[in-house]
Amino acid sequence: MDLTSKNKFAFQKIITICGIVLFIGKLIAWHLTNSDAVFSDAMESIVNIISAFMGLYSLHLAAKPKDEDHPYGHGKVEFITSGIEGAMIIFAGIMIIVEAVDSLLHGNSLKKLDYGIYIIAATAIVNYLLGYISYQKGKRENSLVLQSSGKHLQSDTITTLGVVLSLIIVYFTKIHWLDSAVALMFGLYIIFIGYKIVRKSLSGIMDEQDPNILKNIVEILEANRKTEWIDIHNMKIQQFGSSLHIDAHITLPWYYSLRDAHKEMENVIKLLAKHTKRSVEFNFHMDDCKTISCPVCQIKECPVREREFVKRVEWTPENITREDKHTA
Numbered sequence: 001m002d003l004t005s006k007n008k009f010a011f012q013k014i015i016t017i018c019g020i021v022l023f024i025g026k027l028i029a030w031h032l033t034n035s036d037a038v039f040s041d042a043m044e045s046i047v048n049i050i051s052a053f054m055g056l057y058s059l060h061l062a063a064k065p066k067d068e069d070h071p072y073g074h075g076k077v078e079f080i081t082s083g084i085e086g087a088m089i090i091f092a093g094i095m096i097i098v099e100a101v102d103s104l105l106h107g108n109s110l111k112k113l114d115y116g117i118y119i120i121a122a123t124a125i126v127n128y129l130l131g132y133i134s135y136q137k138g139k140r141e142n143s144l145v146l147q148s149s150g151k152h153l154q155s156d157t158i159t160t161l162g163v164v165l166s167l168i169i170v171y172f173t174k175i176h177w178l179d180s181a182v183a184l185m186f187g188l189y190i191i192f193i194g195y196k197i198v199r200k201s202l203s204g205i206m207d208e209q210d211p212n213i214l215k216n217i218v219e220i221l222e223a224n225r226k227t228e229w230i231d232i233h234n235m236k237i238q239q240f241g242s243s244l245h246i247d248a249h250i251t252l253p254w255y256y257s258l259r260d261a262h263k264e265m266e267n268v269i270k271l272l273a274k275h276t277k278r279s280v281e282f283n284f285h286m287d288d289c290k291t292i293s294c295p296v297c298q299i300k301e302c303p304v305r306e307r308e309f310v311k312r313v314e315w316t317p318e319n320i321t322r323e324d325k326h327t328a
Contacts, residue, residue: 011134022045023045026045032111035108035163037162047152080201086196086200120164124164155189166179220276228253228264229264233248234247234324245280248285251287253288253289254290254304294308313328
């Protein structure tokens with residue numbers, strides 16, 4: 001396990017420990033208040049704990065090197081565990097809704113709301129700070145696990161603050177059904193958050209193209225392109241945890257020696273590797289230019305040109321992913 005992976009793992013352990021402590025605090029608050037809103041917050045904390053342990057496992061597995069059975073590494077496990085986390089969040093939201101509806105129909109007796117307010121408010125502060133740090137660290141290190149944990153903790157903070165507000169309102173107004181109504185709303189909100197996490201995880205598992213990554217790659221190529229790079233097309237980008245795998249075809253002058261053609265291909269790879277702040281594996285296929293390439297070829301002193309130059313084709317996310325060579 002490299003240094004970056006060790007740092008991710010160590011931080012995920014902190015999230016796990018804090019999750020357990022916060023859950024215990026919320027259980028105490030629920031026992032003191034008998035509040036559905038506090039119950040909803042405690043239920044989400046159970047998901048936090050289980051998700052944190054899953055995150056530890058996924059980070060440990062994702063850090064393993066490639067092997068014969070996993071030639072692309074183990075990074076995909078982050079998408080799977082993140083998806084399971086999202087599904088568990090949805091399940092927690094359903095349980096909260098069931099409990100809230102039952103209390104709305106049959107009533108619920110509340111008590112010691114002031115103690116609940118203090119305890120839940122304290123957990124909200126800790127949750128937000130931990131979630132913010134986790135999400136920012138996940139973005140810096142391209143870890144979906146830490147980003148998912150961070151978003152989950154931050155969404156938990158929003159629901160927790162809502163719980164605090166509802167407890168304050170109920171404490172002063174004595175309208176007890178408001179507590180269950182608030183729990184019902186937060187149950188729906190939690191389900192929505194879980195859906196978004198599942199959606200992102202499925203997109204990673206299905207190798208859905210990330211438009212932001214593709215756009216960044218294309219901008220790098222367009223800003224640094226050489227006339228010898230007649231065409232780049234059929235580009236595909238896959239994510240494996242924090243790593244990328246880029247496939248593409250590059251069209252080069254047909255009269256280049258194998259050594260010269262390979263050198264230009266390596267120049268493209270080095271350019272992308274230099275400007276991409278992630279571990280990247282490249283698989284570039286070299287194509288020789290055809291007569292149809294002449295109208296878009298910018299080599300002015302081409303010794304074998306068969307057709308006149310017509311225009312320069314600007315590389316875009318739309319045309320660089322097409323299977324065929326670019327034409328005028």
